[in-house]
Amino acid sequence: MTLGDVWLGEAIEKELIDPLDIAEIENWQTLPSRWKNLVKRDRQGNLQENGLIWGAPYRWGTTLIAYRSDKLDWQPQDWSDLWDERLSDRISMVNQPREIIGLTLKQLGKSYNTENLEEVPELKSELLNLNKRVKYYSDQHYLQPLVVGDVWVSVGWSNEIIPLMAKSPNIKAVVPTSGTAIWSDIWVKPKAKETETELSEIAKQWLNFCWQPQAARLMSLFADAASPVINTIDKDELEPDITNNPLLFIDSAIFDKCDFLEPLSKQSKEQYINLWKEVRNS
Structure with missing residues (x-):
């Protein structure tokens, strides 16, 4: 079963899934530490360095800025561009507090995962200005308002924006240079009977396959997302459609500033919820 990483903690806490015995899955070792750490959790679903392994990340994407190149005579590059007066009443966004508050925190040089928002006194005023x-x-x-030209910029998820770009040549997109949010799809094991705790041989083979170079290349070419092992493959062995796509093969300096x-x-x-309500009701 597949699960988005933002739902992993809740699934663990509600005992909907079982941890994985990853020892017999050889290609787990090829997975970069950032992805391993994402799925190491305690039994409450919180990140834990030495926690149990609760899933197998197999593809990922980001939150992007999409824009109409035929409407703008300039190119957005970072979150700060969303505050440009020229975009007044010309932006659409996903309706997600963590995303919108997070990108505003990023614009202020903070992390998407800032715990105490009261320590960022300028946050509310920046959100109100963005709103x-x-x-x-x-x-x-x-994305529909972007397609028809009712807005000129949209903030949303790469797996929805990338296929739209293929159909609409006037729609371009960028990964914000100060970093953005990363999402990952993860294979998880649904809660099983006590007698069915082991992964089947087919499941082990499938997970191994997902992290093989050939599977990683195919994922990155055809799934509108990237494989978590794509950067472990020699660049010379990757197709130009991958390496020349900055939305999939992200510059390492930018990627290092991105947050799950x-x-x-x-x-x-x-x-976060209370601040979002205040902003939306303003």
């Missing part, structure tokens, strides 16, 4: 420029918030329909949306404490979650 004035946003015409639509929607998880399902944020990590689990937050209950108190921090309430801060």
Whole structure:
């Protein structure tokens, strides 16, 4: 079964999945540490360096800035560009507090995973200024206004923006230079009976396959997402359609500044939700 990484903590806490015995999966060792650490959790779903392994990341993407190149005579490069007066009432965004508050934190030089928002006093005013420029918030329909030209910039997920670019040559996209949010799809093991705790041989073979170079190349070419092992493959062995695509083969200096949306404490979650309500109701 596949699961988005932002749901992994909840699935663990609610005992919906079992940890994986990864010892017999040879290609686990090829996975970069950043991806291994993402799935090492305690039984409450929190990140733990020596925790159990609760999943197998197999593809990933980012939050991008998409824009209409035929409407703008300049190219957005970073989150700070969203505050440009020229984009007033010309932006659509996903309706996700962690994403919008997170990109604002990033614009202020902070992490998406800032625990105590009260330590960033300028955050609320920056969010209010950004909110004035946003015409639509929607998880399902944020790209439609961009297609018809009702907005000129959209903020959303790479697996939805990349295929749209193939159909619409006037739509371009960038990974913000100060870093962005990373998401990952993960293979997980649904909760099983006590007598069925071991992974099947087919499951082990499948996980090994997903981390093989050939599978990684195919994933990155045809799935509108990248494989977590793509950067472990010699660049000369990768197709130009991968290495020449900065949305998939991300510059390492930018990638190092990107964040997974990590689990937050209950108190921090309430801060994010309350701040989002204040901004949206302003």
